[in-house]
Amino acid sequence: MSNTIQRIAILGATGSIGTSTLDVITRHPGDFELHTVTAHRDVAGMERICRAHHPARAVMADPDSAAALARRLQDLDGVEVASGDQCVAAAAADPAVDTVVAAIVGAAGLASCLAAVEAGKKVLLANKEALVVAGELVMATASRTGARILPVDSEHNGVFQCLPGRADAPHGHAGLAEAGVTRLILTASGGPFRERDPATFAQIRVDEACAHPTWRMGRKISVDSATMMNKGLEVIEACRFFQCQSDQVGVVIHPQSLVHALVQYRDGSTLAQLGAPDMRTPIAHALGWPGRLDSGVAHLDITRLGQLDFLPPDGRRFPCLELARDALEAGATATAALNGANEAAVEAFIGGSLRFDRIHAVIEQTLEHMDRRGDASLDDLVDCEQWARTHAADCIRQWGVA
Numbered sequence: 001m002s003n004t005i006q007r008i009a010i011l012g013a014t015g016s017i018g019t020s021t022l023d024v025i026t027r028h029p030g031d032f033e034l035h036t037v038t039a040h041r042d043v044a045g046m047e048r049i050c051r052a053h054h055p056a057r058a059v060m061a062d063p064d065s066a067a068a069l070a071r072r073l074q075d076l077d078g079v080e081v082a083s084g085d086q087c088v089a090a091a092a093a094d095p096a097v098d099t100v101v102a103a104i105v106g107a108a109g110l111a112s113c114l115a116a117v118e119a120g121k122k123v124l125l126a127n128k129e130a131l132v133v134a135g136e137l138v139m140a141t142a143s144r145t146g147a148r149i150l151p152v153d154s155e156h157n158g159v160f161q162c163l164p165g166r167a168d169a170p171h172g173h174a175g176l177a178e179a180g181v182t183r184l185i186l187t188a189s190g191g192p193f194r195e196r197d198p199a200t201f202a203q204i205r206v207d208e209a210c211a212h213p214t215w216r217m218g219r220k221i222s223v224d225s226a227t228m229m230n231k232g233l234e235v236i237e238a239c240r241f242f243q244c245q246s247d248q249v250g251v252v253i254h255p256q257s258l259v260h261a262l263v264q265y266r267d268g269s270t271l272a273q274l275g276a277p278d279m280r281t282p283i284a285h286a287l288g289w290p291g292r293l294d295s296g297v298a299h300l301d302i303t304r305l306g307q308l309d310f311l312p313p314d315g316r317r318f319p320c321l322e323l324a325r326d327a328l329e330a331g332a333t334a335t336a337a338l339n340g341a342n343e344a345a346v347e348a349f350i351g352g353s354l355r356f357d358r359i360h361a362v363i364e365q366t367l368e369h370m371d372r373r374g375d376a377s378l379d380d381l382v383d384c385e386q387w388a389r390t391h392a393a394d395c396i397r398q399w400g401v402a
C-alpha cells in the first residue's frame with residue numbers, strides 16, 4: 001500500500017468490528033503493525049488476541065479483568081497490560097500510534113474517540129454513538145487538530161465512497177454543496193421484524209432481536225437494528241459527519257443489504273455503493289484510504305444478485321426512527337439524551353427487565369422530560385446523557401416486564 005507502516009490501536013478489539021479489523025490488517029503485514037488493543041471484560045478474548053497478534057499494549061477498561069489478563073499473559077513477553085478507562089483514552093492518544101479504530105460500543109467509546117481526535121490521529125470511526133452524543137464537538141475538534149476521521153459504519157462509508165474524494169479537505173471529501181449533492185440516502189435492512197405482526201412485538205425474545213437477517217454484529221447494534229433506532233442514530237451520524245440537515249438524509253428499506261448508500265446530485269445522477277454485507281470492506285477502505293486494499297471479501301456477482309428491493313420505512317412499526325429525527329431537530333442535548341435513554345432501554349431489554357415493544361416508549365418519555373439545548377459543552381452533553389439513563393431506568397422500574 002505505502003512504504004510507511006501504520007501503527008494501529010483497536011479500541012474494542014474483542015468485538016465484531018475489532019475482529020473484522022484484525023482480519024484485514026493480518027492480510028497486510030507489511031502495511032500495518034498492531035500496537036494497542038483494548039476491551040472491557042473479555043479476558044479470554046484478549047488473551048487469544050495477544051497470543052495471536054503480539055500487540056505492544058493490551059488495555060482492559062475493567063481493572064479486575066486487567067489483573068486477570070496480566071496473570072494469564074505472564075509467559076508472554078512484550079505485551080504491557082494496562083487498566084481503566086483513562087488508560088484506554090491515553091492509549092488512543094499515544095504518539096506511538098498512527099491510526100485508531102474506534103470500535104467500542106456505546107457512549108463508553110466517546111472519551112477515547114475524542115482523545116484520538118484531539119491527538120490528531122487518523123480515526124476509523126465505527127462508534128456511531130460518539131457522534132450522536134457529541135458529534136459537533138468531535139468534528140470541530142478534528143478540524144482544529146487535523147485528525148482525519150474516516151467513517152466505517154457501512155452506510156456512511158458508502159456515502160463517503162460516492163462523494164468526490166479530497167485528501168486535502170478537512171474531512172476527506174468535498175463539501176456537499178460544493179460537490180453538487182442534493183441528498184444522501186442510507187439503506188436499512190428493516191431488521192428481523194420487518195414483516196412480523198406488530199401485535200406480537202411484546203413477546204419478542206432477545207435471541208430473536210439479535211438474529212439480524214444480513215449482518216453478524218454485536219448485541220447492542222443488533223437490537224438497535226431490530227427497533228430501527230440504528231437507522232435513527234445513523235441519520236444523526238450522517239448529519240454530523242457530512243455536515244448537513246435531517247431533510248437531506250433519506251432512509252430506504254433494502255432487505256438484501258447489498259446497496260449500502262446512495263448519493264444524489266443536482267444533475268439527476270444517483271451514485272450507489274454496493275458490496276457484500278461484510279464489514280471488512282468498509283474497514284479496508286478506511287484503512288487504505290486514499291488507496292485501496294484487499295479485504296478478503298469477494299466481489300458481488302451482479303448476474304446473480306436477483307431482485308433488489310427499495311421500500312419506504314413504516315413509521316408506525318418503527319417509531320424509533322422518527323424519535324431520532326425529532327431529537328436531531330431539537331439539538332445537541334436531545335441527541336445526547338436520546339442515546340442515553342436508548343442504551344438504558346436496550347440494556348434492560350437484553351437483561352430481561354423491559355419488553356421489546358416498550359423500548360421506544362422509554363426513550364419518548366425521557367425526551368419529553370428533558371431540557372433541550374443546541375449549544376452545549378462536552379460536560380453538558382455527558383451530563384445530559386447520564387440524566388437520560390437515570391430517567392429511563394426510573395421508567396423501566398415503573399413499567400417492569402409485565
Ligand SMILES: NC(=O)C1=CN([C@@H]2O[C@H](COP(=O)(O)OP(=O)(O)OC[C@H]3O[C@@H](n4cnc5c(N)ncnc54)[C@H](OP(=O)(O)O)[C@@H]3O)[C@@H](O)[C@H]2O)C=CC1
Nearest residue numbers: 012014015016017039040041042104105108126127217218
Ligand atoms: N458490528 C458491526 O457490524 C457494526 C458496528 N458498528 C458500531 O461499532 C461499534 C462496535 O460494535 P460491535 O463491534 O458490533 O460491538 P461488540 O459488542 O461486538 O463489541 C464491543 C467492543 O467494545 C468493548 N466495550 C464494551 N463496553 C465497553 C466499555 N464500557 N469500555 C470499554 N470497552 C467496552 C467490548 O469489550 P468486551 O468484549 O470486553 O466486552 C468489545 O471489544 C458500535 O458503536 C456499533 O454501533 C457500526 C457498523 C457496523
Ligand SMILES: CC(=O)[C@@H](O)[C@H](O)COP(=O)(O)O
Nearest residue numbers: 153154188189190191225230
Ligand atoms: C453493518 C452496518 O453498518 C450496520 O449499521 C447495519 O446497517 C445494520 O443493519 P440495519 O440496516 O438493519 O440497521
Ligand SMILES: [Mn+2]
Nearest residue numbers: 153154155234
Ligand atoms: Mn450501519
